[in-house]
Structure formats: C-alpha cells, structure tokens
Amino acid sequence: MLILNKTAGVFFKPSRRKIYEFLGSFHFHPGKLFLHKLVLGIETSCDDTAAAVVDEAGNVLGEAIHSQTEVHLKTGGIIPPVAQQLHRENIQRIVQEALSASEVSPSELSAIATTIKPGLALSLGVGLSFSLQLVDQFKKPFIPIHHMEAHALTIRLTNTVEFPFLVLLISGGHCLLALVRGVSDFLLLGKSLDIAPGDMLDKVARRLSLIKHPECSTMSGGKAIEHLAKQGNRMHFDFQPPMQRAKNCDFSFSGLQHVIDKMIMRKEKEEGIEQGQILSSAADIAAAVQHTVACHIAKRTHRAILFCKQRGLLRPSNAVLVVSGGVASNLYIRKALEIVTNATQCTLLCPPARLCTDNGIMIAWNGVERLRAGLGILHNTEGIRYEPKCPLGVDISKEVGEAAIKVPRLKMKI
Numbered sequence: 001m002l003i004l005n006k007t008a009g010v011f012f013k014p015s016r017r018k019i020y021e022f023l024g025s026f027h028f029h030p031g032k033l034f035l036h037k038l039v040l041g042i043e044t045s046c047d048d049t050a051a052a053v054v055d056e057a058g059n060v061l062g063e064a065i066h067s068q069t070e071v072h073l074k075t076g077g078i079i080p081p082v083a084q085q086l087h088r089e090n091i092q093r094i095v096q097e098a099l100s101a102s103e104v105s106p107s108e109l110s111a112i113a114t115t116i117k118p119g120l121a122l123s124l125g126v127g128l129s130f131s132l133q134l135v136d137q138f139k140k141p142f143i144p145i146h147h148m149e150a151h152a153l154t155i156r157l158t159n160t161v162e163f164p165f166l167v168l169l170i171s172g173g174h175c176l177l178a179l180v181r182g183v184s185d186f187l188l189l190g191k192s193l194d195i196a197p198g199d200m201l202d203k204v205a206r207r208l209s210l211i212k213h214p215e216c217s218t219m220s221g222g223k224a225i226e227h228l229a230k231q232g233n234r235m236h237f238d239f240q241p242p243m244q245r246a247k248n249c250d251f252s253f254s255g256l257q258h259v260i261d262k263m264i265m266r267k268e269k270e271e272g273i274e275q276g277q278i279l280s281s282a283a284d285i286a287a288a289v290q291h292t293v294a295c296h297i298a299k300r301t302h303r304a305i306l307f308c309k310q311r312g313l314l315r316p317s318n319a320v321l322v323v324s325g326g327v328a329s330n331l332y333i334r335k336a337l338e339i340v341t342n343a344t345q346c347t348l349l350c351p352p353a354r355l356c357t358d359n360g361i362m363i364a365w366n367g368v369e370r371l372r373a374g375l376g377i378l379h380n381t382e383g384i385r386y387e388p389k390c391p392l393g394v395d396i397s398k399e400v401g402e403a404a405i406k407v408p409r410l411k412m413k414i
Contacts, residue, residue, distance in 0.1 A: 036055035036056045036057055036059075037055065037056040037110040037111075037368065037371055037372075038053060038054075038055050038056075038061070038102075038104055038108060038109050038110050039053070039054055039055075039056075039109065039110060039111050039112070039113050039143070039364045039365075039367035039368050039371060040052075040053050040095070040098070040099065040104075040106075040109050040111075040112045040113070040134075040364060040367075041053075041054065041113045041114070041145075041360045041361065041362070041363030041364025041365070041366070041367055042091075042095060042112070042113070042114040042115070042127050042130065042131050042360060042363060043114075043115050043127065043147075043358055043359060043360050043362075043363045044087045044091065044115065044119075044123050044124065044126050044127030045115045045118070045119030045120065045123055045124055045127070045147045045358065046078065046083070046119055046120055046123055046172075046173060046358060047067075047068040047069070047072055047078050047083045047086075047123070048065055048066070048067055048068065048357070048358045048359070049065065049066040049068075049086070049087050049090045049091050049094045049127075050063070050064070050065040050066070050094065050358060050359050050360035050361075050363075051063070051064055051065075051091075051094045051095045051097075051098035051099075051360040052064070052098050052359065052360035052361040052363070052364045053098055053099060053101075053102035053104050053109075053364060054157075054361060054364035054365050054367075054368055055368070056368050056371070056372060058157045058158075058365065058368075060361055060364075061101070061102035061103070061104060062097075062098045062099060062100065062101030062102025062103070062104070063098050063101065063359070063360055063361055064093075064094045064095075064097035064098040064101065064360070065094065065359060065360065066086075066090040066093075066094050068082075068083060068086050069220060070218075071086065073211060073218075073220070076206055077202070077206075078120070080120050080121070080122045080123065081122060083120060083122065083123050084120075084122035084123055084125070084126060087123055087126040087127065088126055091126060091127065091130050092130070094360075095130070095134075098360060106134060106137070106138045106140075107138055109138070109140055110140075110141070110371060111140055111141040111142070111143050111367055111371055111377065112131050112134055112135050112140050112141075112142055112143070112367075113142075113143040113144075113145050113363050113364055113366060113367025113370070114127050114128055114131040114142070114143075114144065114145060114363065115127060115145045115146075115147050115150070115363055116128050116144040116145065116146075116384070116385075116386045116387065117144070117146055117147065117386060117387035117388070117389075117390035118146075118147060118148070118174075118387060118388055118389050118390040119147055119173070119386075119388060120388065121386065121388040124386035124387075124388065125386055128384070128386050132381055132384070135381060136381075141371075141377045141378060141379055142377075142378045142379075142381050142384070143366075143367045143370050143371065143376060143377055143378070144376060144378065144384065145363050145366050145367065145370075146390065146392060147174075147358075148169055148174060148176065148178075148392045149183075149184065149186070149366060149392065150362040150363050150365070150366040151167075151169050151171075151324045151325055151362060152167040152169060152178065152180055152186070152322065152324065152392075153180075153183065153362070153365065153366050153369055154324055154351045154355050154361075154362040154365060155322045155324065155349055155350075155351055156365075156369070157351075157355075157361070157362075157365045158351050158352065158355065159349055161320055161322070161349065163180060163181055163182055163185075164179055164180060164181045164313060164314060165179075165180050165314075165319070165320040165321070165322055166178075166179055166180070166301075166304060166305060166308060166314060166319065166320065166321045166322070166346075167179075167180050167321075167322045167323075167324065168297070168301050168304075168321065168322070168323045168324075168328075168337070169324055169325045170196070170197050170198065170297065170323070170324075170325045170326075170327035170328055170333070171196060171197075171198050171325035171326040171327055171328075171357075172196055172198030172199050172202060172222070172326055172327070173196050173198070173199065174192075174196050174325060175191060175192035175196045175197055175251050175253075176188060176189075176190065176191040176192070176392060177189040177190045177191070177249050177300065177301060177304045178392060178393055179308055179313050179314070180322075182373075183369045183370060183373045183375055184370070184373075184375050184376065185393070186392050186393025186394070187313070187393055187394055187396050188391065188392055188393045188394065188395040188396065188397060189249045189304045189307065189308075189396065189397060189400050190248060190249025190250040190251065190300060190304065190397050190400060191250060191251065191397070192250070192251040192252065192253060193250050193251065193252045194252055194253060194254035194255075195253050195254050195257070196253070196327075197251070197253055197293055197297065197327050198222050198325075198326050198327045199253070200253040200254070200256065200257045200293070201221055201222040201225045201289070201290075201293065201327070202220065202221030202222060203221070203257055204221070204225060204257065204260055204285075204286075204289055205220075205221030205222070205224045205225050206221060207260070207261055207264055207275075208264065208278065208279065208282050208285065208286070209275075209276050209277065209278055210224040210225070210228065210278075210282070210286075211224075212276075212277075212278055213228070213278055213282070215227060215228070216228060222326065222327060222330065224286075225286045225289060225290055226286075226290060226330050226331070226332060228282060228283045228286040228287075229283065229286040229287040229289075229290045229291075229332065230287075231283040231287075232281075232282075232283030232284040232285070232286050232287030232288070233283075233284050233287060234284070234287035234288040234290070234291040235288075236281065236284040236287075236288065237263065237281075237284060237285055237288035238288070239256060239259060239260065239263075239288055239289065239292040240292070241256075241292055241295045241296040241299065242255055242256050242296055243296070243300075246401070247303070247401065247403075247404040247405060247406065248300075248303070248397060248400050248401035249300045249301075249303050249304045249307070249397060249400050249401075250300070250397060250401075251296065251297070251300055253293070253296075256292065256293075256296075260285070260289060263285075264279070264285065267279050267281055267285075290330070290332050290333075291332070291412070291414070293333065294330075294332055294333045294335075294336035294412070294414070295336065295412055297333060297336065297337070298333075298336040298337055298339065298340050298410070298412065299407055301321065301337060301340055302340045302343075302344065302407045302408075302410070303400075303405050303407050304400070305319070305321065305340070305341075305344045305346060306344070306405050306407065307400050307403055307405055309344075310403070310405065317345050318345070318346075318347060319344075319345075319346045319347070320346065320347050320349055321337070321340075321341055321346050321347070321348050321349070322349050322350070323337060323348065323349075323350050324350065324351055324355075324356055325356060325357075326356060326357045326358075328350050328351075328356045329353040329356045329357070332414060334348070334350060335414045336412055336414055339410055339411075339412060339413075339414075340410065343408070343410055
C-alpha cells in the first residue's frame with residue numbers, strides 16, 4: 001500500500017452532471033474482445049493536458065493532448081493558476097478523445113495510471129482528482145506515476161532495452177542522471193543543484209527577446225535558442241561550463257545564466273539599445289550558450305558512465321545511455337552526448353521527439369510496466385495525495401562525488 005503524506009491542496013471536482021455526460025459519451029463495442037491489459041494514462045504535471053490508452057504489447061491505441069504553450073509564451077512563462085484553469089477546461093475532452101480514438105470504453109480498462117509527482121501542485125491536483133472520479137466510478141485499480149520514472153521507461157516502449165541502463169533526464173523542470181535497475185528501482189547519481197537546463201534556456205531566450213524575432217515568435221525558448229544558434233558563431237563568446245572542479249555528477253545552471261545576463265546587458269549598452277530589442281549578436285550568443293550547456297551536460301554524463309562501469313553497475317561493453325525529457329530533442333546536445341557514448345563504447349538511445357516532451361503515452365506505458373511487475377497498484381485510493389516535490393530512487397550522489405573520477409578531455413567538435 002502506497003502511503004503519501006504531503007498536503008493535497010484543493011482538488012478539482014467535476015460536477016455529477018458533467019461526469020454523467022462524460023460517461024454517456026462513449027460508444028461501447030460489445031463484439032470487441034481485448035486480450036491484452038489496457039491502461040489509460042493521464043498527465044497534467046505541468047502545462048500539457050494529455051491522455052493515452054496503451055496495451056501491454058506497447059501498442060498506442062489512442063492518444064490526445066492539449067498544449068498550453070501558446071498561452072504561456074504570451075505571459076512569458078508558466079503561471080500555475082492559469083495552467084490549472086486550462087487543465088480544468090480541457091481534461092474531460094482530452095480523456096474522452098483518447099478513449100474514443102482507442103475504441104476502448106472505461107469499463108474495459110485494466111487500470112488507470114496518473115502522474116501524481118513531481119510537478120506543479122495546482123496542475124497535479126486536476127489530473128489526480130479527475131482520475132479518482134473515474135477509478136471510483138468504474139472500480140478500476142489506480143497506479144500513481146512518478147513523472148521522472150515515466151520519462152525514464154519510455155524507451156522500453158520504442159526499443160528493446162533491458163535493465164540496467166543509464167538515463168539522463170533533461171527538461172524545463174528537471175535535470176538528473178540515474179541508473180535504472182528495474183521498473184521502480186533507481187540509483188540517483190546526480191541532479192541539478194538549482195534550475196533545469198530547459199528553464200535556463202527559456203530565460204536566456206526571454207532576456208534576448210527572441211519572441212520578437214520573426215523566425216522564433218511561435219517557438220518555445222529552448223527551440224528558439226536551438227534554431228538561432230545554427231546561424232551564429234559560438235566562438236564570438238566564451239562562457240565557461242559550470243562546476244569544472246567538482247568531480248561529481250551534479251549540474252548547475254543558475255550561475256551560468258547570471259553570467260549570460262550580465263554579458264547581454266553589456267552588449268545592449270555597446271549597441272545602444274534598450275532591453276526588449278534584439279541584439280545583432282543574438283545568434284552568436286545563442287550558439288555559445290547552447291555549446292556551453294551541451295559541454296556541461298556531456299561532462300557530467302561522461303563521469304556517470306565511468307562511475308557505473310568502475311563499480312560494475314553497467315555492462316563493460318554495449319551499455320545503454322537513454323536521454324529523455326524536452327531538452328533531449330535538442331540535436332546539438334544529442335551530438336555532444338554521442339561524442340561521449342562513442343568514447344565510452346556505449347549506445348545512445350532517445351525516444352522519438354514527441355515522446356521526449358510530456359505526454360499521456362509515457363504515463364500509460366509506465367502503468368503497463370508497473371501492472372506487469374505488480375508494483376504500486378492501488379485498489380484503495382483513500383489518502384492518496386499528490387507530491388509537488390519528490391526525489392527519484394536512492395540518492396548515491398555523495399558516493400559518486402567521493403569516487404572523484406577524473407574525466408578525460410574530449411574534443412567537442414559539433
């Protein structure tokens with residue numbers, strides 16, 4: 001029995017009339033027989049409302065997603081109450097669309113899996129409340145999902161990957177390195193000590209006012225940096241990767257962001273423009289920032305591979321590094337990591353780009369994995385709570401630091 005003690009906050013409770021309307025919207029298929037276990041996954045941990053139905057063979061039977069990106073671009077970042085309201089407005093429709101596309105009625109589901117940790121409290125509450133309504137109505141098992149665990153296991157939906165493997169999760173809200181030994185068995189090797197890389201890239205993009213750039217106006221901050229960097233020369237600016245003397249696998253991005261902000265301010269004075277106008281050197285700055293972030297991530301990952309091999313935690317050859325999360329779709333960062341995996345005789349695997357960002361498929365698949373392993377399946381949801389902050393696995397980062405592994409210098413020619 002899973003016991004969660006965090007404060008739940010105020011749940012979003014759909015009216016009884018809306019629930020009946022929702023249930024009445026399904027077309028049942030009495031002649032249809034499902035031989036596989038079927039899991040409905042629901043994701044509302046941040047700013048995407050998503051749902052999907054996946055079977056135990058990994059077939060995606062139906063999915064739907066509502067992105068809030070456009071709204072948050074206009075406000076310059078995610079405002080939790082706004083994200084909460086948009087989840088409330090869209091969750092019923094998104095779940096209904098996923099189920100309708102799959103031609104599966106709620107009564108045919110084997111279980112309902114939902115992200116309950118970590119994430120934005122107000123957003124998590126919407127998904128959990130709606131899920132519990134369905135669980136109660138249809139008497140289905142409930143599988144609480146750790147958002148980072150779902151990202152880590154997504155690769156097993158798209159590729160044949162056996163345990164153990166190393167995973168690097170990089171996104172707008174998270175940054176960590178972990179050894180995956182089983183479905184819910186993780187050793188945390190390192191994490192960001194401050195902000196996540198995606199958050200830093202978004203903030204730099206906002207500081208450069210890239211939303212006003214004609215080629216970047218509809219892009220997220222990270223995508224805008226990657227796009228503009230292709231046109232820039234990274235050699236025009238010299239940013240030093242953080243934590244170069246720290247022989248561990250932790251990350252840091254806030255200090256680098258501060259250095260970049262000061263440099264942008266200096267360039268604005270040099271060019272005689274006000275904050276909010278686009279610098280002529282914006283592309284060069286984007287290229288230099290992206291390269292520095294890539295080098296920082298690559299070096300920490302290199303040390304994690306060496307540590308795991310030294311301790312016999314990964315196979316000496318053909319070990320697998322999985323990279324997932326929104327920032328994993330950045331091809332420049334992927335190329336930096338390819339240099340590392342080539343040097344360490346590892347295989348680099350990334351889920352398809354659409355599965356790197358938040359989605360319902362990864363939640364449903366995590367539910368399938370847990371259902372098959374018999375882990376964390378709740379038949380009584382009394383006392384279930386969401387957890388805005390929640391570590392992943394057992395933290396051995398101190399042990400990694402004590403090993404003080406020196407990382408050979410690699411030429412980052414990307």
